[in-house]
Amino acid sequence: MIDCDIAIVGAGLAGMRAAVTIAEKNSKVSVAIIAKTYPIRCHSVCAEGGSAAVLRKEDSFDLHAWDTVKGSDFLADQDAVEFFVRECPKEILRLENWGCPWSRNPDGTIAQRAFGGHSVNRTVFAADRTGFHEVHTLYERLLKYDNVEFFSEYFLTNLAIEDNRIQGLSAIELKTGNLVFFKAKAVILATGGAGRLYGFTTYSHQVTGDGMAIAYRCGVPLKDMEFMQFHPTGLVPSGILMTEACRGEGGYLRNKFGERFMQKYAPEKMELAPRDVVARAMWKEIIEGRAFEGEHGPYLALDLTHLGEEKIEQRLPMIREAAIKFLDIDPVEEPLPVKPVQHYTMGGIHTNMFTETPVKGLFAAGECACVSIHGANRLGSNSTVECLVFGRVAGEMALKYIENVKDVKINQEFLKEEEKRIFDKIGKGNENPHTIKRELNETMDKHLWIFRNGDGLKEAIRKIEELKERYSQASIADDCRKFNVALLSTLEVGYMLDLAEVVAMGALLRTESRGAHYRLDYPERNDKQWLVHTLAYYTREGPRFEYLPVTITKWKPVERKY
Amino acid sequence: MKFVIRRFKDDKSFWQSFEVPVKKGMTLLDGLFYIRENIDPSLAFRASCRMGICGSCAVKVNGRPRLACETQLSKFKKEIKIEPLDNFRVIRDLVTEFEGFFAKHKKVKPYLIANTDYENPIEQLQTPEELKKYYIFTLCIKCGSCLSVCPSSATLESSLGPAALVSAYRFNADSRDRGKEERLKIVSESFGVWRCHSAMECSEVCPKQIEPAKAIQLLRRETLR
């Protein structure tokens, strides 16, 4: 049993940002960062484009907030958005002070670039490796503090909650394979999204939504899970992200006739419309047969050739490197084959704007949480900075919370139950969990993609039920406890099935089209009935849904046009 | 294509072959996943981003460390030999112990040492030229390839190794940093820069082409002052 004051699960941007805050404010509080991978192997390193913040006079907080709210299709909680945009610049500057190599203007100030859905050049960036540099800066900053300890390659399995208070958590130490218990006065979940529900996705392999699913099983509701963001430009066939900055720097999208088709769909913003708009437009081009046909199916062209080698090398070096390494195509000379790809989970663990979940002492921040500043569609470059802002808030809230908590005791029953569940109950059948995962991915890619309809969703739910049934017979074909990847993948698939169920049922129930959720059978936004957040609660029979009104302060919903 | 993998299980080590169907554009990592998903679910290897930025999947391929995710299978003929990285203790199969590697990185104080105010941060200026002086060295993904081929690290585990020294130089060359002296004190100890004898293997295998050997020499030059 490991004793700590605050346990942070997840060592991505949000988790590490929370740890920095705690260490900075109080060097006596012991912090344990528990993560499935080493900190700098987290998925946050894959963020490319940048982080939005109001830094200059020509911009304003209200404008950033309005862009965000409009981008969210008015599903964002506006009080949270207003709080969020005010905190962004400070976070950018703090990272700067800690050594982040932001790209610079010739006069030495931090440079900003254009991004989809933002009215001005607001996106701070470090070439096209923004997330990578942010993560490394935070990780390196954390090495300064003595009261932060990393528990890398520990896989979270369960949360210990009693009387609606957090007591700690259990995790598998991968190196030895043993189940380890952490006693903590407060727990911050920062476990990231659930992108690997899909097959064609920009996500890292380990992003299976474990944190969300565990919180959900422990009775914490999930919010707005039906909203999945599709990024317009994923490299075909691997799904590797071609950052939105490609278009921010002036890249074009073209169909097979060479037309910049975005002029039909968003004549004002063109390629720089929000992601849901562009992704839908692209999918429409594909469906209506105006896409290129390749051996891996239809694709469209992301044309950067007119930007010139110098600009690409300076602003988009990683894109170029990836395209050359993975496809043998140099974007300086040839357009890149892209199509929309699953990219972000707008929904997540239900929290208020102070990152508190309904369970006392349990906080959530980053992509796994849904404070709801993204609503139905996130604007590019708002997510990395969300992790920073709400990571910090979570850290501060946890610190404040533990002041009044004396000592916690983990219920011994919990320990025994968990041992039994992990090592005795799971994986006694003969069903290959990877097959289940593949079929789940196929279902999600087919029925919960950009365009959805009632029949497809019903079919998806039926399939997920079937997979759940089969999952109870899953096998773990490995008897050695050390680094048991078979156990790990089996557990992950279990979590993913729960999440997929919530996503599919939430999508079926929401009979409207808003942001990233587009129903062919209900193509209109319906503010009368659906200006609400979906909350999914775990029950043995499947999710139970409740709805929560959206907080609206300054901006009344209007028609969304770009 | 035949994958010959060096496996470690229960303190035993053995070679095992797998037949993997290869399609155009398939990477080594895809191949490893194919084995895990279809043939042997217990095959342990690390993987995360699959786009060469997280540094998880460095393995030794036909004698040379590579990122599995960036390695195109079309480069190889019939057989491909995969082993865990050298100079690291193996935990299982292709998974090696990285705690020591990260501890070395921590030793060199790899963070900006400067007088800054946490509550009220102010923008520090840095021109693109100043940025360019150290930027290439910020690209280290800590995959461990360099350490695995460093001959000094092979015979002396406690030497800092290329990656940690690159980090030290990256911060020393940052115009915002004020911690040069502290860091130089650490790296000029005899297990630091003096254990480099310019075998240049690190620069050869670095998947991000950041020339660790160069960083070490530049750092070494600073200790003369």
Next chain:
Amino acid sequence: MGVMSWFKYKSPFGLAFAFQRITGIILLFYLILHLCYLTSLQSRELYETLTSITVSRQFIIFDSLLILCGVFHGVNGIRIIIHELGIGHELRRVVLAVSAIIAILGWIIGSYILFMALGD
């Protein structure tokens, strides 16, 4: 792992490193041998017996190999010094190729001089 770990790596740079060390050790022994020679100069007889054995046709192959060691160690050493000044890292393959050529030339010239000096 010891000395064998110097040979584990495939690239020519690692090989150059290993040979630099081995030739260094050989030359260190030769240095000690030289000090012995210097000692032998105390007596004309001793010196002449020693030279009559070592400066001969049978020994020329060892002399030539010694020249190879020395030339390689010297040329490779200068290559390393260039890189240790922080220059030429990006061109290291070219530098390596050029130094290999110089070393081979040096070896041939040295051996030729040695052979000619031996006379009949």
Next chain:
Amino acid sequence: MRGFEPLAWVFQAISGIAMVFLITTHFLLTHSSHDLLSYDSVLYRMTNMEYKIFYALLLIFVTFHAFNGLRAIILDTEGGMRKKGAVNAVIVTAALIAIFYGLYLLSKF
């Protein structure tokens, strides 16, 4: 400058470059023709002051370079590093013995 190591590094390089020239010269002096290795001609060189200085210099450079190189090889091992002080002491002593012995021999001619 931080201690002995940077000094050793710089001097290793300087002695290395110097030796390339000194040893080439020495090689040509002794091997351009057969007679150069006869006892008389060696003795002639050894008693000549210019040659004496030349060989003294070569002796110091070579010995330093060789033993410093050996030191690096030993310190590159776990055992060597554990007894770093002892290794340094032994190497310095051995080098000094070699240098002084050589100088003593040179001085006798």
